[in-house]
Amino acid sequence: MDKLIVEGGHRLQGAVNISGSKNASLPILAAALLTDEPVRISRVPDVSDTNYMIQILSQLGASVERSSGTVRIESPDGISSSASYEQVRKMRASICLLGPMMARMKRCTLPLPGGCVIGDRPVDLHLRAIQALGARVRVKGGNMVIEAPNGLVGTTVDMRGDSGPTVLGTDNLMMAAVLAKGKTVIESAAREPEVVDLANFLNKMGARIEGAGSRTITIHGVEKLHGCEHTVIPDRIEAGTFMVAGAMYSDGITLNRVCREHMKSISDLLVECGHVVEYNEDGTSVFVKPGANPRSGKILTNPYPGYPTDMQAQMTALFAVTPGISVVKDTIFPQRFMHCSELKRMGANIKVDAGTAIITGVEGLSGAPVMASDLRASAALVLAALAAEGTTEIHRLYHIDRGYEMLDEKLGMLGARVRRELDPEGGPVEP
Numbered sequence: 001m002d003k004l005i006v007e008g009g010h011r012l013q014g015a016v017n018i019s020g021s022k023n024a025s026l027p028i029l030a031a032a033l034l035t036d037e038p039v040r041i042s043r044v045p046d047v048s049d050t051n052y053m054i055q056i057l058s059q060l061g062a063s064v065e066r067s068s069g070t071v072r073i074e075s076p077d078g079i080s081s082s083a084s085y086e087q088v089r090k091m092r093a094s095i096c097l098l099g100p101m102m103a104r105m106k107r108c109t110l111p112l113p114g115g116c117v118i119g120d121r122p123v124d125l126h127l128r129a130i131q132a133l134g135a136r137v138r139v140k141g142g143n144m145v146i147e148a149p150n151g152l153v154g155t156t157v158d159m160r161g162d163s164g165p166t167v168l169g170t171d172n173l174m175m176a177a178v179l180a181k182g183k184t185v186i187e188s189a190a191r192e193p194e195v196v197d198l199a200n201f202l203n204k205m206g207a208r209i210e211g212a213g214s215r216t217i218t219i220h221g222v223e224k225l226h227g228c229e230h231t232v233i234p235d236r237i238e239a240g241t242f243m244v245a246g247a248m249y250s251d252g253i254t255l256n257r258v259c260r261e262h263m264k265s266i267s268d269l270l271v272e273c274g275h276v277v278e279y280n281e282d283g284t285s286v287f288v289k290p291g292a293n294p295r296s297g298k299i300l301t302n303p304y305p306g307y308p309t310d311m312q313a314q315m316t317a318l319f320a321v322t323p324g325i326s327v328v329k330d331t332i333f334p335q336r337f338m339h340c341s342e343l344k345r346m347g348a349n350i351k352v353d354a355g356t357a358i359i360t361g362v363e364g365l366s367g368a369p370v371m372a373s374d375l376r377a378s379a380a381l382v383l384a385a386l387a388a389e390g391t392t393e394i395h396r397l398y399h400i401d402r403g404y405e406m407l408d409e410k411l412g413m414l415g416a417r418v419r420r421e422l423d424p425e426g427g428p429v430e431p
């Protein structure tokens with residue numbers, strides 16, 4: 001199996017560009033199914049999740065061309081309304097095909113996504129939303145068979161679940177509602193910047209969506225959508241990951257193509273923990289370096305604008321080498337702590353209990369062979385490896401490749417010693 005070999009102890013310095021957002025790109029790519037006219041989407045990161053989505057769209061019958069970050073998609077009439085387990089099992093985010101397929105074809109058959117390592121990951125809220133618009137849902141042979149023979153009809157839907165609003169659930173409902181009859185009101189909508197980016201994309205296609213970014217989104221259904229061009233927002237989690245690298249082990253690094261507004265909770269926590277975070281005037285570039293007196297901290301993950309669950313593993317790596325006791329509680333995915341046992345193999349002092357990690361900072365970590373368990377857990381291991389003494393081998397590299405575009409090249413540009421060792425047997429590369 002491919003692995004990443006990181007030789008620790010080389011302080012980072014220099015500048016890198018942040019890529020377009022993976023989590024904004026995925027629903028936007030799926031939304032291309034809403035029109036038969038061509039759409040052009042720029043700054044789509046070249047990561048395996050966006051590649052899976054592009055493959056699925058092609059297999060459904062769309063024509064897709066990709067060249068240097070720009071994807072052109074044309075979905076003629078007659079595209080398939082069903083995707084197979086083989087096609088979608090590699091990526092949980094394929095659930096966001098549900099909204100556009102229902103809007104365009106009034107029916108779809110999609111495999112029920114299973115759980116994943118970060119938790120149970122149910123889809124009850126997605127199904128409740130599509131049922132509220134008038135669709136009938138059956139489960140057959142592991143598939144969701146969803147039909148709305150009389151079309152979808154707008155209504156008011158509350159998207160709040162036990163753990164707060166759902167991001168892809170809000171996306172799905174918005175995409176289903178844009179071509180529904182009448183008005184749909186989404187209460188307790190997710191406010192994430194990726195939801196706003198999708199709404200902006202849909203409005204460019206001719207949709208009438210108001211209120212994205214707030215708790216209530218109103219959608220007035222339209223007859224038809226048309227083609228458009230769109231540039232995806234910067235990836236705030238990739239930016240946050242590099243910011244943690246800058247705070248953890250650098251002489252100061254600069255990250256370009258960021259959006260300060262989206263980074264507030266991530267930047268604020270680094271500043272609270274004593275690190276230097278300085279944005280340029282228009283907030284598109286940020287300089288980060290370790291503070292002279294780093295302090296421990298507390299994280300309680302929350303939906304946006306709260307602290308993102310997608311950043312807690314990376315901060316745990318930083319806390320592992322920060323003096324004092326830090327506490328990380330994940331309310332969104334309480335089981336998302338697989339990285340902690342691997343960090344402990346590198347010398348970290350972490351106790352995990354009931355969705356909370358208690359981290360007692362140690363003086364230093366030491367390189368070790370470790371296993372990536374999910375995308376953000378693998379990012380945490382890379383960060384720990386950069387600051388550790390000696391060499392770390394990170395196995396199951398495919399997790400990193402799902403969501404970080406050219407991570408090894410970017411770290412190399414900052415002076416890190418990182419190389420990829422390809423499995424001579426060409427071992428499994430899929431999750």
Ligand code: EPU
Nearest residue numbers: 023093121122123124125126161163165166167168332375
């Ligand atoms: N939930 C339900 N029922 C549902 C859907 C969600 O109970 O029908 C629960 C989940 O179990 C969780 C909470 O609601 O406790 C929030 O989950 P959400 O639906 O918002 O997650 P998602 O939309 O499936 C996106 C990101 C994740 C990110 C979460 C939370 C994409 C492609 N994925 O997932 O990103 O962690 O929002 O912010 O946008 C990652 O990039 O590493 C990643 C996992």
